[in-house]
Amino acid sequence: MEKIVVASGKGGVGKSMLASSLALLFSKNKKIVACDCDVDAPNLGLWLGVTDYDERKKISTSEKARVVDQKSLDDEVLEVCRFGAIKKVNGKYTINPLLCEGCGTCKILYPEAIEIKPVRNGELRVKWTKYGFPLVSGQLFPGETGSGKIVEQLRKKAEEFEYDIMILDSAAGIGCPVIASIRGCDYVVLVTEPTPSGFSDLKRILEVITHFNLPYGVVINKWDINPHFSDRIRKWAGDKFLGEISYDKKVIDSIVNLNPVIFSDSKAVDEIKKVYEILRERA
Numbered sequence: 001m002e003k004i005v006v007a008s009g010k011g012g013v014g015k016s017m018l019a020s021s022l023a024l025l026f027s028k029n030k031k032i033v034a035c036d037c038d039v040d041a042p043n044l045g046l047w048l049g050v051t052d053y054d055e056r057k058k059i060s061t062s063e064k065a066r067v068v069d070q071k072s073l074d075d076e077v078l079e080v081c082r083f084g085a086i087k088k089v090n091g092k093y094t095i096n097p098l099l100c101e102g103c104g105t106c107k108i109l110y111p112e113a114i115e116i117k118p119v120r121n122g123e124l125r126v127k128w129t130k131y132g133f134p135l136v137s138g139q140l141f142p143g144e145t146g147s148g149k150i151v152e153q154l155r156k157k158a159e160e161f162e163y164d165i166m167i168l169d170s171a172a173g174i175g176c177p178v179i180a181s182i183r184g185c186d187y188v189v190l191v192t193e194p195t196p197s198g199f200s201d202l203k204r205i206l207e208v209i210t211h212f213n214l215p216y217g218v219v220i221n222k223w224d225i226n227p228h229f230s231d232r233i234r235k236w237a238g239d240k241f242l243g244e245i246s247y248d249k250k251v252i253d254s255i256v257n258l259n260p261v262i263f264s265d266s267k268a269v270d271e272i273k274k275v276y277e278i279l280r281e282r283a
């Protein structure tokens with residue numbers, strides 16, 4: 001069993017497009033499970049033509065504080081919360097649930113006055129796709145925290161399926177959900193675009209990948225929007241360079257029509273297949 005995670009420091013560079021394509025290509029010969037770890041903005045399903053799910057379950061991976069006894073509090077509590085969640089309004093102490101991180105500090109100092117309770121902060125979704133493999137996805141609810149822990153839950157769910165290769169679509173950036181996505185994976189496909197911000201964010205996520213000592217390769221998406229910059233990234237990547245994918249409006253048409261890119265006549269298809277072939281040989 002192998003876990004391949006598709007990641008990028010920057011958002012919007014084509015991670016989900018490539019992850020969905022790799023899942024479909026690998027599924028021709030291997031048992032696949034696809035896991036959308038971008039719980040803030042999940043869209044792997046759309047790239048696979050999925051609009052509804054067989055299973056939806058609300059989950060709880062975070063906690064919030066609330067005041068249960070006003071009399072046990074004093075004004076010093078207003079200094080306790082480093083997230084500024086505790087306020088006094090019209091003589092009453094209140095905790096803003098949108099600011100509370102559930103750290104529990106206020107509860108330690110005022111055990112009688114404050115209660116910490118789990119909150120349903122997200123949803124776990126499963127779909128058996130028409131392409132013959134399961135997709136596990138999730139969504140962090142607006143204003144909630146705990147995305148990294150939701151990713152943990154999704155990965156646990158994905159492990160329930162029998163698979164040869166798990167394809168994980170990571171969130172952008174280098175934060176909690178990204179770390180939860182790449183931890184324990186066998187290989188990282190880093191996607192970037194030929195822009196200064198794309199390149200800068202690629203280097204940032206590489207620091208995380210290096211910390212976990214994971215093997216990786218680099219793909220430049222939309223390489224032809226700036227061939228000169230692509231050349232720079234290609235040289236920088238050296239033997240880690242996996243391939244490049246052209247910009248093509250037909251790729252956008254694919255997601256608009258919920259038709260996976262690899263079934264389109266986009267010029268990007270052959271380039272994606274080349275990346276897949278390299279990954280297949282090393283899998």
Ligand code: SF4
Binds near residue numbers: 081101102104106
């Ligand atoms: S649990 Fe932590 S974050 Fe929430 S109100 Fe108390 S101190 Fe602030």
